[in-house]
Amino acid sequence: MTSPMTHIEKDTFGPWAIVTGASSGIGKEFARQLAASGLNLVLVARWLTTLEEVGRSLATEFGIQYRAVGLDLTTDDFLGKLEEATHDLDIGLVVSNAGVTLTGDFLTMDHQAWQQSLYLNVKAHLEVAHHFGPHLAQRRRGGLLLLASTGALQGIPFNAEYAAAKAYVLSLGEALHVEFQRVGVHVTVLLPGATETPMLAASSIDPADLPGIMKPMSPQQCVAEGLAALKANRATHIAGRLNRIMAASIPRSLATRLYGSMTARVLAQRSLEAGTKTDRVNEQYAPSR
Amino acid sequence: MKHIDKNTFGPWAVVTGASSGIGKEFARQLAEAGLNLVLVARRLPLLEALGVQLEKEYGIHYRAVGLDLTEEGYMQRLDEATHDLDIGLLISDAGAGGPEDFLSTEHQMLRRIVQLNAITHLDLAHHYGRKLAQRGRGGILLVSTMGARQAVPFTANLAAAKAYVLSLGEALHVEFQKVGVHVTVLLPGATDTQASVDFGFDQANLPMRLMSTEQCVSEGLAALSANRASHIAGRMNRIMAAVLPRSVVGRMFGSMMRQVVEKRSVEASTQAERVDQRHASRPLMNIG
Numbered sequence: 001m002t003s004p005m006t007h008i009e010k011d012t013f014g015p016w017a018i019v020t021g022a023s024s025g026i027g028k029e030f031a032r033q034l035a036a037s038g039l040n041l042v043l044v045a046r047w048l049t050t051l052e053e054v055g056r057s058l059a060t061e062f063g064i065q066y067r068a069v070g071l072d073l074t075t076d077d078f079l080g081k082l083e084e085a086t087h088d089l090d091i092g093l094v095v096s097n098a099g100v101t102l103t104g105d106f107l108t109m110d111h112q113a114w115q116q117s118l119y120l121n122v123k124a125h126l127e128v129a130h131h132f133g134p135h136l137a138q139r140r141r142g143g144l145l146l147l148a149s150t151g152a153l154q155g156i157p158f159n160a161e162y163a164a165a166k167a168y169v170l171s172l173g174e175a176l177h178v179e180f181q182r183v184g185v186h187v188t189v190l191l192p193g194a195t196e197t198p199m200l201a202a203s204s205i206d207p208a209d210l211p212g213i214m215k216p217m218s219p220q221q222c223v224a225e226g227l228a229a230l231k232a233n234r235a236t237h238i239a240g241r242l243n244r245i246m247a248a249s250i251p252r253s254l255a256t257r258l259y260g261s262m263t264a265r266v267l268a269q270r271s272l273e274a275g276t277k278t279d280r281v282n283e284q285y286a287p288s289r
Numbered sequence: 290m291k292h293i294d295k296n297t298f299g300p301w302a303v304v305t306g307a308s309s310g311i312g313k314e315f316a317r318q319l320a321e322a323g324l325n326l327v328l329v330a331r332r333l334p335l336l337e338a339l340g341v342q343l344e345k346e347y348g349i350h351y352r353a354v355g356l357d358l359t360e361e362g363y364m365q366r367l368d369e370a371t372h373d374l375d376i377g378l379l380i381s382d383a384g385a386g387g388p389e390d391f392l393s394t395e396h397q398m399l400r401r402i403v404q405l406n407a408i409t410h411l412d413l414a415h416h417y418g419r420k421l422a423q424r425g426r427g428g429i430l431l432v433s434t435m436g437a438r439q440a441v442p443f444t445a446n447l448a449a450a451k452a453y454v455l456s457l458g459e460a461l462h463v464e465f466q467k468v469g470v471h472v473t474v475l476l477p478g479a480t481d482t483q484a485s486v487d488f489g490f491d492q493a494n495l496p497m498r499l500m501s502t503e504q505c506v507s508e509g510l511a512a513l514s515a516n517r518a519s520h521i522a523g524r525m526n527r528i529m530a531a532v533l534p535r536s537v538v539g540r541m542f543g544s545m546m547r548q549v550v551e552k553r554s555v556e557a558s559t560q561a562e563r564v565d566q567r568h569a570s571r572p573l574m575n576i577g
Binding site for chain 1: 391392394396399400407408411412414415418419422437439440441442443444445448449450451452453454455456457458459460461462463464465468540543
């Protein structure tokens with residue numbers, strides 16, 4: 001059985017595409033499907049060795065060129081380094097995918113905890129869109145694909161900062177979709193639900209816990225839908241029919257509560273495993289003076 | 290006008306963006322309810338003047354804190370100015386921005402907009418949220434905007450930042466229930482403030498009345514009292530929000546913002562032409 005895949009026009013979106021977060025999960029799958037369409041790839045992530053492996057394997061299989069760029073997108077100067085690595089290339093597509101998930105009780109979390117999330121889930125998208133946008137606009141063809149999440153659609157208790165960041169990306173992308181129409185550049189925000197990736201594994205959400213209708217999707221399916229939406233220049237696309245139905249039929253506030261309960265259970269489970277209780281917020285803030 | 294219970298939300302409230310507009314009106318209504326005020330904004334003289342006036346009129350105490358919330362270390366300075374106070378309420382109102390073409394906007398400006406309109410709300414909610422949780426009572430009101438509910442083309446980054454705040458507030462509303470702290474996100478529409486003028490909302494050009502800050506704030510405080518997760522100020526705004534699909538509202542706002550952006554760039558180039566003509570015989574001035 002062939003896995004889902006979408007072919008996109010390399011004349012429109014090539015010759016080169018940038019994919020951030022390309023070492024695993026959805027990013028890696030984007031790289032694969034773009035390579036299958038004949039696009040050359042700039043692969044960006046922290047783990048250079050993994051990127052090199054991904055690049056080599058795709059070059060061998062699909063005959064494309066690649067550049068592996070080991071970058072920490074949480075550093076202030078990442079954009080300068082990315083520009084250096086790509087300034088000689090004709091970029092036609094940017095897939096801004098790198099992200100990190102963050103679960104926890106807001107009050108017990110440290111400022112440091114969400115620095116990474118702010119950089120990856122908010123600033124990196126903004127900076128990448130703003131930096132490469134003018135080049136795409138000048139070409140008058142190409143695309144920008146931003147990864148949000150179904151978490152973008154409402155606040156999520158115990159995942160507060162992550163969901164807020166995704167709400168930012170969704171809103172930004174939708175607006176840029178309109179602004180970039182004048183210059184012929186496609187902008188699409190992809191909203192995956194639970195997808196079978198290392199990020200899902202790291203989030204401690206046990207797929208067995210999810211209701212039947214929320215079974216995690218394969219990255220192949222997710223990416224195929226995303227590229228189809230980009231091709232058609234849809235402003236936003238929720239991956240997965242059931243996710244779309246849920247998003248359309250469940251009011252914001254109810255969704256907040258549902259997701260919140262789910263995430264609270266995850267947190268409680270983690271604490272049990274760690275041998276502590278989560279209910280001690282007040283004690284943690286006992287005055288020190 | 291609803292009154293805030295000063296035993297729940299007092300004795301002290303922190304109000305950011307207190308020098309004008311909605312923030313200033315929050316200060317006034319809270320003073321009227323008997324709360325002491327920490328007034329925060331960049332323009333210290335305005336804060337002092339406001340503080341003195343409210344002190345005289347309502348007999349409350351105030352502290353004026355001149356701060357730029359986009360500057361490094363602002364949180365520490367704010368904490369220094371408030372750590373001895375029993376804070377019961379945070380009104381996180383500071384924000385600024387206007388319509389702009391994303392690709393033409395300077396990089397630094399984009400970052401500042403995100404910092405001021407999203408990240409400071411996060412930081413303040415966290416810092417004061419912890420103190421409020423310790424007390425086991427009180428509230429946080431985050432000022433977002435109607436435009437947060439869908440994207441606004443030509444105000445892309447700012448609207449996205451406001452969307453961040455809306456989402457954050459909704460989540461915190463639930464999380465803070467267990468510590469007895471109210472969290473409400475207020476979403477004003479076009480309100481009679483300077484900020485609205487910056488957005489090109491001129492009462493003369495608008496088919497509907499701009500909402501008064503008094504009405505907006507009164508509704509916000511009532512919603513906070515009732516611990517509503519979010520509240521759109523103004524019945525007409527609520528009706529519009531309920532009836533029109535997100536995409537339509539987005540397109541509407543987007544068109545308005547695009548017109549403002551285009552009008553301003555025409556004005557800027559007309560201005561430049563006029564200057565050129567006036568100085569035709571002299572070397573060209575640097576307009577920038």
